[in-house]
Amino acid sequence: MLNASLKQLAAQLLEKKISSVELTEVFLKHIKTLNPELNAFITINEEMSFAQAQVADKMIASGQTHPLTGIPVAQKDIFCAKGWLTTCGSKMLSNFISPYDATVIERFNQVGAVNIGKTNMDEFAMGSSNETSYYGPVKNPWDPLAVPGGSSGGSACAVAARMAPAATATDTGGSIRQPAALCGISGIKPTYGLVSRYGMIAFASSLDQGGPMAKSAEDLALLLNVMIGFDARDSTSLQREPEDYARDLDKPLEQLRIGLPKEYFAQGVSQDVANAVEAAIAEFRKLGATTVEISLPNTQLSIPVYYVLAPAEASSNLSRFDGVRYGYRASDYTDLEDMYKKTRAQGFGAEVKRRILIGTYVLSHGYYDAYYLQAQKLRRLIASDFTEAFKQCDVIMGPTSPAVAFNLGEKSGDPLQMYLSDIYTSAANLAGLPAMSIPVGLGDKNRPVGLHIVGNYFREAQMLNIAHQYQQVTDWHLRAPARLPEA
Amino acid sequence: MQWEIVIGLEIHAQLSTRSKIFSGASTAYGAQPNTQACGIDIALPGVLPVLNYSAVERAIKFGLAVGATINSPSIFARKNYFYPDLPKGYQISQFELPVVQGGHINIQVEDIEKTIRLTRAHLEEDAGKSLHEDFHGMSGIDLNRAGTPLLEIVSEPDMRSSAEAAAYAKALHTLVRWIGICDGNMQEGSFRCDANVSVRPHGTEKLGTRCEIKNLNSFRFLEKAIDFEARRQIEILEDGGNIRQETRLYDANRDETRTMRSKEEAHDYRYFPDPDLLPLNISKEWIEQVKAMLPELPEARHNRYIEDFGLSGYDANVLTATREIADYFENTVKQLPAQAKLCANWIMGEVSGRLNKENIEITHCPVSPAQLAELLARISDGTISGKSAKDVFDSMWQGEHGSSADAIIAAKGLKQISDDNEIEKLIDEVLAANPQQVADYRSGKEKAFNSLVGQVMKVTKGKANPAQVNTILKKKLLE
Numbered sequence: 001m002l003n004a005s006l007k008q009l010a011a012q013l014l015e016k017k018i019s020s021v022e023l024t025e026v027f028l029k030h031i032k033t034l035n036p037e038l039n040a041f042i043t044i045n046e047e048m049s050f051a052q053a054q055v056a057d058k059m060i061a062s063g064q065t066h067p068l069t070g071i072p073v074a075q076k077d078i079f080c081a082k083g084w085l086t087t088c089g090s091k092m093l094s095n096f097i098s099p100y101d102a103t104v105i106e107r108f109n110q111v112g113a114v115n116i117g118k119t120n121m122d123e124f125a126m127g128s129s130n131e132t133s134y135y136g137p138v139k140n141p142w143d144p145l146a147v148p149g150g151s152s153g154g155s156a157c158a159v160a161a162r163m164a165p166a167a168t169a170t171d172t173g174g175s176i177r178q179p180a181a182l183c184g185i186s187g188i189k190p191t192y193g194l195v196s197r198y199g200m201i202a203f204a205s206s207l208d209q210g211g212p213m214a215k216s217a218e219d220l221a222l223l224l225n226v227m228i229g230f231d232a233r234d235s236t237s238l239q240r241e242p243e244d245y246a247r248d249l250d251k252p253l254e255q256l257r258i259g260l261p262k263e264y265f266a267q268g269v270s271q272d273v274a275n276a277v278e279a280a281i282a283e284f285r286k287l288g289a290t291t292v293e294i295s296l297p298n299t300q301l302s303i304p305v306y307y308v309l310a311p312a313e314a315s316s317n318l319s320r321f322d323g324v325r326y327g328y329r330a331s332d333y334t335d336l337e338d339m340y341k342k343t344r345a346q347g348f349g350a351e352v353k354r355r356i357l358i359g360t361y362v363l364s365h366g367y368y369d370a371y372y373l374q375a376q377k378l379r380r381l382i383a384s385d386f387t388e389a390f391k392q393c394d395v396i397m398g399p400t401s402p403a404v405a406f407n408l409g410e411k412s413g414d415p416l417q418m419y420l421s422d423i424y425t426s427a428a429n430l431a432g433l434p435a436m437s438i439p440v441g442l443g444d445k446n447r448p449v450g451l452h453i454v455g456n457y458f459r460e461a462q463m464l465n466i467a468h469q470y471q472q473v474t475d476w477h478l479r480a481p482a483r484l485p486e487a
Numbered sequence: 488m489q490w491e492i493v494i495g496l497e498i499h500a501q502l503s504t505r506s507k508i509f510s511g512a513s514t515a516y517g518a519q520p521n522t523q524a525c526g527i528d529i530a531l532p533g534v535l536p537v538l539n540y541s542a543v544e545r546a547i548k549f550g551l552a553v554g555a556t557i558n559s560p561s562i563f564a565r566k567n568y569f570y571p572d573l574p575k576g577y578q579i580s581q582f583e584l585p586v587v588q589g590g591h592i593n594i595q596v597e598d599i600e601k602t603i604r605l606t607r608a609h610l611e612e613d614a615g616k617s618l619h620e621d622f623h624g625m626s627g628i629d630l631n632r633a634g635t636p637l638l639e640i641v642s643e644p645d646m647r648s649s650a651e652a653a654a655y656a657k658a659l660h661t662l663v664r665w666i667g668i669c670d671g672n673m674q675e676g677s678f679r680c681d682a683n684v685s686v687r688p689h690g691t692e693k694l695g696t697r698c699e700i701k702n703l704n705s706f707r708f709l710e711k712a713i714d715f716e717a718r719r720q721i722e723i724l725e726d727g728g729n730i731r732q733e734t735r736l737y738d739a740n741r742d743e744t745r746t747m748r749s750k751e752e753a754h755d756y757r758y759f760p761d762p763d764l765l766p767l768n769i770s771k772e773w774i775e776q777v778k779a780m781l782p783e784l785p786e787a788r789h790n791r792y793i794e795d796f797g798l799s800g801y802d803a804n805v806l807t808a809t810r811e812i813a814d815y816f817e818n819t820v821k822q823l824p825a826q827a828k829l830c831a832n833w834i835m836g837e838v839s840g841r842l843n844k845e846n847i848e849i850t851h852c853p854v855s856p857a858q859l860a861e862l863l864a865r866i867s868d869g870t871i872s873g874k875s876a877k878d879v880f881d882s883m884w885q886g887e888h889g890s891s892a893d894a895i896i897a898a899k900g901l902k903q904i905s906d907d908n909e910i911e912k913l914i915d916e917v918l919a920a921n922p923q924q925v926a927d928y929r930s931g932k933e934k935a936f937n938s939l940v941g942q943v944m945k946v947t948k949g950k951a952n953p954a955q956v957n958t959i960l961k962k963k964l965l966e
Contacts, residue, residue, distance in 0.1 A: 079533075080531070080532060080533045086532070088532065093532065096532065098531075098532075098533075099526070099531070100526055100531070102533055197533075197535060198533065198534070198535050199533040199534070200533055201532040201533045202532075202533065202763075204762075205762035205763050206762035232537065233535060233537060234535050234537075235535065235536065235537050235538065235763060235764050235765055236762075236763065236765065312759060313762055315567075315757075316565050316567050316576070316577050316757070316759070318576075319567060319569065319575060319576020319577055320530040320532070320574060320575045320576050321532075322569060322571075322576060324571045324574075324628065325529055325530070325574060325628075326531070327532075336571065336626075340569055360757065363567070363757035363758075363759055364755055364757060365755045365757075368757075368759070372759060
């Protein structure tokens with residue numbers, strides 16, 4: 001049951017071999033067993049999960065079903081869910097019960113999916129290791145010494161450890177793909193504007209994009225069918241004809257042209273990762289795809305550009321956390337300014353403060369042109385690299401992360417090293433392109449390796465097709481961490 | 488030394504939309520605190536702004552009315568600062584590319600016409616209100632006003648006296664109400680002025696260091712604050728001092744301005760384009776549609792009243808003070824095209840006086856333009872005298888006889904005696920009864936004439952047509 005695909009779970013529910021309440025119980029029990037060690041969830045609320053499962057069972061009984069009806073989904077704690085503690089991994093929101101549902105949550109509720117719990121994350125999604133969470137680090141289920149990646153480390157861990165069949169996540173610079181890679185699961189960040197950001201606590205608005213995490217590309221397709229859709233409450237939401245993201249899963253790959261950016265295979269990639277990625281690409285050739293070397297000449301700019309723009313937006317987005325209306329407020333203060341200072345000094349962690357400082361600096365009078373404006377120009381340059389590349393190929397492949405999961409504490413003292421974890425992923429956010437990671441092997445210390453697939457705008461169905469075809473002939477996506485106890 | 492005062496104004500006009508600029512909450516004034524603030528207005532985590540296009544439409548209307556350029560795209564930007572009544576920690580405004588650029592307003596001060604250029608007008612959201620009383624040493628925050636749409640209208644430093652500044656502010660105040668984008672209620676803060684004031688030696692080009700005076704919520708305070716501030720700056724300069732660039736607050740009770748914050752204390756607002764909102768594109772078609780909705784503007788009507796109706800500049804000014812007065816005038820004069828001056832006099836006199844006295848808006852005037860026209864027609868055709876017309880008007884105001892002038896004239900018997908024969912007969916009677924006065928007049932005592940007129944009026948209870956009485960009486964006395 002824990003290893004079943006979404007399709008298999010849906011079939012069991014539909015055939016009434018198991019009820020949603022029973023399924024929910026199975027996963028909650030597994031969470032209770034594993035979560036104390038792995039710390040993937042910030043909030044478990046059995047009562048609310050079961051209430052949803054009961055609604056789902058009624059829907060199934062009355063024949064109103066959707067492929068996700070009755071299926072437990074873990075929700076990243078960045079999505080506001082009515083009646084649920086919604087912390088965004090921060091002390092600042094450690095007492096915030098959301099009075100409303102994010103659009104993503106609403107869409108899952110509408111199809112009768114069950115919120116199985118809110119997952120741990122780097123504070124305000126700022127981090128690549130899940131170590132910046134106020135609720136403590138998440139452990140990598142493949143090796144408790146290793147980080148799960150971040151910022152969606154809790155969601156990645158939950159899926160990898162089979163505590164949930166699927167999870168939501170968000171990706172600002174790689175926060176879906178990097179933890180998916182480090183935890184050996186599949187995750188996709190759709191084209192910017194496809195998944196509504198309403199109710200998704202903002203980190204960097206022009207880069208943030210929600211997306212799903214699951215064991216397989218097929219599961220991701222079913223999840224995208226729920227998550228994607230126009231939302232009038234988000235002005236950056238794109239109005240498009242609804243698509244079935246599972247429609248092309250079974251297409252053969254004969255015509256596929258894979259672009260391999262020479263910059264992604266240059267120095268910096270560890271050998272184990274390079275080997276696994278090359279083996280995966282060999283598999284694609286066997287499936288009929290051709291490869292072509294391409295160039296993304298501005299690749300090295302993506303990290304500096306990202307670390308100007310994302311903090312700039314974040315510094316403004318996080319201003320609302322001032323202790324005035326909700327959330328944490330310092331208890332001893334002398335006046336308004338003192339209240340602001342103490343609340344924010346105590347409520348935010350070190351990484352969040354660092355980024356607020358960077359962001360405030362680059363937007364300041366006299367520095368704006370040199371940093372923010374310059375970064376915006378380079379952002380367009382990075383995007384045009386991809387436009388050029390897609391004239392030569394259908395998708396771009398490379399490693400998701402330069403190395404397998406590092407150890408807890410290994411990079412937390414060195415922010416620059418940590419930022420380099422996103423070297424391959426952040427460009428897709430800057431360009432707004434869809435990108436995904438799928439497991440393609442085990443590297444050093446038996447830690448998973450992820451393959452990064454970047455598609456052209458709105459080519460999610462094609463990317464899922466490519467990943468699914470690979471997963472039809474390999475079994476990396478089926479492997480669960482061996483050390484975990486069975487439920 | 489002769490000093491020249493240089494003034495530019497920034498005016499915040501609250502746009503009269505039903506809902507807020509980025510949320511669906513109501514903008515109605517006066518509700519219980521925080522009952523008109525939704526999740527977006529209080530900046531819950533995760534909420535996003537969605538632009539209210541009615542606010543944009545009003546900005547376009549304004550731009551067209553002042554002959555400005557409508558920028559497309561224009562960009563919404565975040566103005567970042569911390570204050571408890573600013574829930575997001577930033578105000579969504581426009582910075583580099585405002586929706587309205589350029590334009591001008593014509594003003595008139597002591598019969599001299601002058602054009603004031605506009606720099607720009609941009610859309611932004613209002614903040615909430617901090618309440619510092621009744622909270623036992625704490626402050627209360629009311630976010631009902633947070634997110635209310637504003638159009639900030641910025642002028643060039645083209646004004647040279649407080650009178651010009653007030654004339655400009657009044658012209659703008661008339662215009663925004665005229666085109667229906669702002670209710671202009673200054674008490675409720677729907678129309679707020681900030682003034683940038685500097686002085687320089689007469690005949691020099693270089694602008695002096697300016698001070699910004701905040702929150703002038705009446706035209707009178709605007710004038711007084713500018714006068715005070717100009718005097719203050721001149722005194723400093725004449726004493727050999729320098730003006731510090733700063734923001735000052737006008738204290739109406741003490742009639743002075745005082746420092747609010749210096750340039751050094753000024754915020755660095757860290758403006759940047761709001762990534763939650765797309766660039767605002769305004770199509771040519773939309774601009775054309777708005778243009779078609781635009782009413783005839785006050786200046787055009789003003790000129791038309793002078794040219795078509797032969798009214799004085801003063802009369803035309805008064806009658807175009809608001810669109811409602813102008814409409815009332817036009818609806819009256821439509822019935823009585825040859826008597827525009829009579830219509831104007833009555834509307835500016837009796838009608839306005841009575842409305843003011845009873846504090847009624849002209850749109851709720853108990854006497855309709857058609858009814859007024861009926862009354863004025865009776866004056867012009869000699870049926871009643873101007874004096875009894877006032878009595879008739881009073882009855883119409885009270886709604887007597889369905890406010891019909893003719894019915895009231897008939898019921899009260901106010902119809903003038905205009906029949907020459909009848910008047911002659913009456914005069915004969917009066918002359919016969921007053922031989923002494925007749926003799927006095929004929930012996931050169933002019934005064935006796937008035938006494939005889941008075942006798943005629945007395946006999947007729949004032950109903951005799953005075954002009955006719957005069958003519959006939961003179962004729963008779965010369966016989």
